Amino acid sequence: MADNTQHSGKKILLLSVSAGAGHARAAEAIRAYAAIADPASTVIHLDVMDYVTSGFRQIYTDFYLKLVNHAPTLWGYLYNFTNEVKRDSSIEKWRRGLERWNAKKLLREIQSFQADAIICTHFLPAEMLSRLIARQELNCPVWVQVTDFDLHRMWIHEGMAGYFAANQEVAFRMRSQGIAAERIHVTGIPIMPAFAQAPTRAICASEFGLDPSKLTIMLMAGGAGLGQLDQLAAQLLQMRFEQMDEAIPFQLIVLCGKNTKALQALQNLALTCPRRLFPIGFTSQVERLMACADLIVTKPGGLTTSECLAMALPMIVNAPIPGQEERNADYVMEQGAALKAIDNLALEFRIRELIAHPQRLNTMREQARRLGKANAAQSVFDIVSANL
Structure with a gap:
């Protein structure tokens, strides 16, 4: 640097x-x-x-x-x-x-x-x-x-x-x-210097066994505001194209932090959908996981939001704490870098809309890039x- x-x-x-x-x-x-x-x-x-x-x-x-x-x-x-x-x-x-x-x-x-x-x-x-x-x-x-x-x-x-x-x-x-x-x-x-080093998607994906060419969604532990992480992951992985019995092809990274119970449940679920679900426990390599993702579902804390913006990562924000997190969510939504989901169905709907309209996801990515510091x-x- x-x-x-x-x-x-x-x-x-x-x-x-x-x-x-x-x-x-x-x-x-x-x-x-x-x-x-x-x-x-x-x-x-x-x-x-x-x-x-x-x-x-x-x-x-x-x-x-x-x-x-x-x-x-x-x-x-x-x-x-x-x-x-x-x-x-x-x-x-x-x-x-x-x-x-x-x-x-x-x-x-x-x-x-x-x-x-x-x-x-x-x-x-x-x-x-x-x-x-x-x-x-x-x-x-x-x-x-x-x-x-x-x-x-x-x-x-x-x-x-x-x-x-x-x-x-x-x-x-x-x-x-x-x-x-x-x-x-x-x-x-201020966010860690690693977020300014822009690791390449291909390199980071190979480190975690991810396919760099596949649409990748990341769910952070804050997503517990939408329900149990394993249940939410199962719901998302069951998403299918409308009017056809075909799974929507994407990978799901789930960050559990120190929630060992959620990690174990997700690891069990991952056995039923190999190479689609990637549960991650506590890690100091969040920036390398973000480099693999096309979209993140997260709570809008000031630091997490700043990290996402620095990585040009579009957000779906959920369960913001009234007060400071609501204001953070308002900011990134007004700027076009995020959407908001109030429950599981809203989250599924927004993901479906972004998959159906990839240009909108690209626009959100460019807005996040513009805001990132x-x-x-x-x-x-x-x-x-x-x-x-």
Whole structure:
């Protein structure tokens, strides 16, 4: 990866929060690029939740995950409520006080590291550091990377050196919140450097035993929102051309992540349809699997969406979490890079339509390619380094 930026071996601290995987993945992407571009620099990544009390961690991460998985409508309400509540309201003062009381260990760690710059991929550390800056207890620049295609009010804080936005609309919203235009950089959302290396379909397909010439659909574990993965895979593989008893010829990759039960069920199903179903467990080679695919069915998290766009991979989004994922889904659908399926039948119908109209799938691919920002991590690191 070519890079003409001059780096100087500085100390950069990345702060994320393990409320969902996206914030940490964005931080890790920046760290991975930094290791390639400037090995002389010391770049470390801390999860804020490792430095707070166990009670606060349970409230902040465990409660969040329970809400989005079991009460998504309630989470959507809270997302909108916290976006609109006034900063000087009693509930906001109570929340900030709770954060201060629980973050003393984190603040000591930050001060001991003596960073030349800090990059926050979650709004919580940005808010904590904003207070330190206001009290003149922190004098290094703090940057904020927004990790969705929407801007929630809680991302905006006084004293930040700059903001990184996913797209022009997020930048527009930042300016409307009083952020100076010169402090806003439209970089995209950081993803791992491997997504910028564009592995060829033929090479990657041979690695996984796939036929590179056959239409390939990829289903990620987030597809559980449409039902059990093995049942959904079976339904898709049973699809036949209308008015003829002939299976629609495509391959199906199913990423199960750490769901070993789903992986076993899919492996059993694969025995009944050899060379059509390819179940994959946890893998660090998602970009190589995406290189084999013509279409992906996935939840529209900010990082996953950015990875798909970087790989010019059209999406069918399903079961978006109300709030940030709904906004992500809206963005890629408005831009023509994705469709939405609300249930299994909708998913089957959309796949049938795209197979019947391949030009539409090609158009979606070109729109995804236009939106993709595979080098976002490079852009973020280079901008921060250039301002030291």
